[in-house]
Amino acid sequence: MTGPTVGVEEEFLLLDPFTGHNLPVAEQATAALPDDVRAHSRREFRRSMVEIVTPVCTDLGQLREHLLGLRQEAAKAAATAGAQLVAIGATPVAEPDLAVADDPRFRQIADHYGPIVADPAVCGCHVHVGVPDRDTAIEVGNHLRIWLPVLQAMGVNSPLHAGADTGHASWRAMQLDRWPSLGPTPYFADAADFDRTVATLVGAGAMLDETMVLWHARPSARYPTVEVRVADACPTVADTVLLAGLVRGLVGTALDEIAAGRPAPAVPDHLVRAAHWNAAHTGLDGTLTDLSSGRARPAQELVDDLLTTATPALRRHGDLEPVRAGLARLRERGTGAARQRRVHARTGDVTAVLADLAHQTLDG
Template sequence: MRTVGVEEELLLVSAETGQPVSAASDVLRRVQDAGAAGHDGGTLDHEFKQQQIETASAPHRSLTDLRADVTAWRSTAIDAARTVDALVIAAGTSPIPSDSVLMPDARYERIADLLAQTARDQLACACHVHVFVESDDEGIAVLDRIREWLHVLVALSANSPFWHGVDSGYASYRSEVIRRWPTAVVPEVFGSVAGYQALVTAMKDTRVMLDDGMVYFDARLSHHYPTVEIRVADVCPDVDDTILIAALCRGLVDTAARDWRVGAAPRATAASLLRLAGWHAARFGLSGDLLDPRTMRPQPAAVVVAALVEHVRSSLAANGDEESVDRQVGRVLERGTGADRQRAVLSRTGQLADVVTDLARVTAGGN
């Protein structure tokens, strides 16, 4: 059974106003002073902006263990934030507008100087899933075979409807924000490790991409771990949604690796069509149609989500994930995404601060 790990980018907001606050350095210092987190594996670290922190779980085979680890790291962040009068929210973008402050880091400063307004605007939080692969060859085979399904994960995780205090009209506006970065692209089929490395080298040669860490493909080979890193999901307030995304990612990797081993060629869907599929998923989430990866034609979202689950079902069953995935997919389709919940709170109360309060409660494990 492959291991799977989760990185969550989280927002730090004022406990009084709900506005993002530049508290990352203070929060991380409190964690360090307290002698780390009280559980093994993983990290709590800074991100691009002072209003963000990032948790990273250890790799796990059991979804139960993964859930406990993700929850523990959230609790660590929440407890440390409380000491500086801040809350932690799992939201792809902040409901309440705020200027963002760059984390003091030489690499980040180089990126900010290069990207100018794009970097100044950046305050968005994703969930990245790492799934073990046995080799770079297997990893590239996986990347070539999962690309057509990734927009369904965008729809399931959509949790960023607000941008600078207004409704963007998107379920996942974070997905659009990240597309402003010049290396956040949907690549064509790589075909081989050499093909992947040649593209990355050519991108670095342009000097637009400063280093390997700026490979912001929807899914990539990790340059730190023996994993495929799937990067398309919004961070989810409900930890069970996070674990659902992780389980589906592992199922996609297992299924793709199996298909590669038996010689099944990847579907060579054009990157431009996959960009349309991703945009459509970000715009509408689960509230309308999604593009069916098998035909690239619109189908009801529930039909396309069901197709994804069926595509990976044998892998889910082998990993013992089938029942939990079926249950959680049913919950999401019934109650909606994080974006749906945020909009419902605003409709009910008329206050974006109440949206933030609700996000903080759910992030901490509340209903």
């Protein structure tokens, strides 16, 4: 049994193992990668970040093998540059070197957006799922809107900033709110509506150009996919595989709805934005906004609803049992943010949190 293709882009921080500071050694680490792995790496905006991209996969077992192998090689390469590879959503302690990577495109972004570019580095996990065409990608994005805050709550992994707990489960999300072209995905009538909106935002200067479409779900500019980019960098390979399986299940569910002629739920943008803020603030340790009813409900109830909704597609893809096992593990261990807070409560030491995260980064 197979479903739509799936691939993942993972961003990681390069941290000093003694201080927890970001280290601007991405070029050295990338140069140390084996040639076949370097082909799956991407230059990132900040010099303390690396990005690794999996091949296109057809099942979650294959995806897991690629993720683990790529993380292992990236960690070895980081060590040659004196850094730890850490899967975390936002800079936890400090980033002394705030220069962007030496790239004309990155300098153009820095000139356009000004001081917000100097915010400490943040890292996400982006899941790509294959779709037939761009119009379908737009429709799928509409159907995903009510579920993306739940995925975001499951993927929180950045409670720390400047060496302290922010009180937010995803500080990454709070930082990204300062960028005008990021955030919740708007509802679009079709691809032409999407293009008109992007052109208007470019004209207003909110987007530097059409490549700055960085909403939580979007038609990929590079691949024939829907790209979901709502989660922080996931602490373990198992967390990433769970996220990918759920995204693929929700995309499959959306394709079923589209084929049946059922429109996506119409939810006001301000409620969608509030639901995302709530998800980033509390993760799974509280209530989330049920966008189908507008009510606050226990987070785990909405996770259960998501699983129920996606179950037919998950079963069709052969992903139901792996996803159920992943959700049981998440319920037992908690989100990445919850795990960080437990280590910090036990040790009172941020570097102990980061050492634990470095270990989790290589956990299959």
